[in-house]
Amino acid sequence: MSTAAIAGVVVAVVAALLVLLIGVLLWWRGYRKEAAQGAAATVSESKDVLLQSSQGLAGSVAASHCTEYSLEEVMAATSNWSDGNLLKSGTFGDVYKGVSPRDGTTLWAVKRAKLLVADFQREVRQMAGKNHPNIVRLLGFALGGDMRTRPEQVLIYEFVPNGDLEKWISTQAPFHLSLKQQLDILIGASRGLEYLHSFGLVHRDIKPANILLGSNMQAKIADFGLVRGDEGSTVGTTRVMGTPGYVDPIYFRTSKATSATDAYSFGVLMLVVLTGRSRPLYLDDGKEDHILPWVEACLASNSPTRLKDLGMEAPDDAVLRLAQLALSCTVERTASRPSLADVAKELLAVRNEVVGREELSAAIKVDKQAQEMITASSLVKSMDAQKRSIEKPPAWKFLWKSIK
Incomplete structure (x- = not known):
């Protein structure tokens, strides 16, 4: 190919590139103008x-x-x-x-x-x-x-001044919650959820961090960013949200949030509070496990004592009853799960029984102390009488003095 031919090809290529570059620049200018107008x-x-x-x-x-x-x-x-x-x-x-x-x-x-x-x-x-x-x-x-x-x-x-429940069941808690306090908190939380459900609303993120405690340790449901209407009669379209360990597997599978979704989370919450665990998921031999199988194993082996939060004094039958109630909230068949109204009633019944025992025990203790005080007082009186009889001069001394 001659030099002139090569030069002609080069000029043509350069010209084509210039035209292409000018076209790109014009397009970019127009695009930015449209983008600015769109942004405005x-x-x-x-x-x-x-x-x-x-x-x-x-x-x-x-x-x-x-x-x-x-x-x-x-x-x-x-x-x-x-x-x-x-x-x-x-x-x-x-x-x-x-x-x-x-x-x-x-x-x-x-x-x-x-x-x-x-x-x-x-x-x-x-x-x-x-x-x-x-x-x-x-x-x-x-x-x-x-x-x-x-x-x-x-x-x-x-x-709400006393922070969330998560703080109070941790090892850094200001003091240890008694069983009565735990029950009062759970009763309050269940009633708050029952109230939400009465409006056809589902919380979707029940966990200790979303239960706040008032000045008298009264439970208050908080954080309503995930609240949605109950989808019980509709096709589930809600994107699954919530906290791992507390999310209902049925809700996770169907994307349908219902009051039973909250019941499951509340059942897990009950077990976390009862056992004093910081969260429902934990490591066992390097493998992550859930609290539910462990609780079921404790009940199967008739070992309710293992479920108690360390430092908590609670009768085994009350612990067993609470664990069974919590598990009933997590059964796979959602229709078989209790309503939060029923959960509140059962919790109140357990509380009254526990408090009744405590009051009876306290009354017996007071009566015993009173009897001990009466016995001690009688003993002191008897000893004083003996002491006075020893110190009192015999009768013949008075008689001798009168003869003299």
Whole structure:
């Protein structure tokens, strides 16, 4: 090929590459322009969604004593999200302690939620107006923030002072919970769940960390980010959520959350509390195992004593009864699981029996102490009488003195 021909080919290739490069540059410029326009539209739409969300929520919860607060009020309440006010960090948001700026006294638990707008709206609508002594009450919400990144979505719940149950069944607990205290907590938690179920709601994440304890150690169900409607009569479409070890295998298999889903988790919770284990999953010879087979083995070998939390004084028959109740909540056939109302009744019956025994034992002890005191008093009186008779002069001495 001649030099002229080669030069012609090179020029043609270079020209083609230049045309291609110019085309790519023009396309990229147009793409960026469209992307910028799309981003601006997204921000505008997000603002509209936020405004509609705020107005819609305020309207829908107006009669439920759930107040809308400004983001400025929330910032003031939490000292601008001060680390010193941080109570807990979680998957769905961080929780801060705050004080209502409107009255300066009401304590808040302020959740800086990490939720989709739809999920945030759902939690507010589902929990607004729910008022039960065993449910952490939603006091209000706030919306705002920089719309170019993500909105600030804030949930304001009542502050519960004694932390969560997980802390109280750990080795770092301030003091050991008695069986009566454990039963009172479980009864309260079961009643709180029963209340949720009465509205057709399923919690989906029952575990010790989501049971808070009030000033008098009263149990309160918390963390409602996963709450959904009962899907008992529908095809399961809910994405399976929850904590490993507490998740119902049937729910995991069907993706259908029902009240029986919570019953399973509550049964596992009961066993964790009763045995004092920090979690339902543990290592056995290097293999991860679940608490349920171990409990079943203890009952099969008639060894309820092995189930007791270390340091807890409890009659074996009460421990056996509680373990059997917990296992009934975890049976595979969901229709055979007891309702939380039935669980609460059985727990109350066990509590009354345990307390009755304690009161009877205390009464017997007091009576025994009283008898011992009476016996001791009689003995002292007898000894005093003997002492006086020894010290008293014989009668003949008085007679001799009179003769003289």
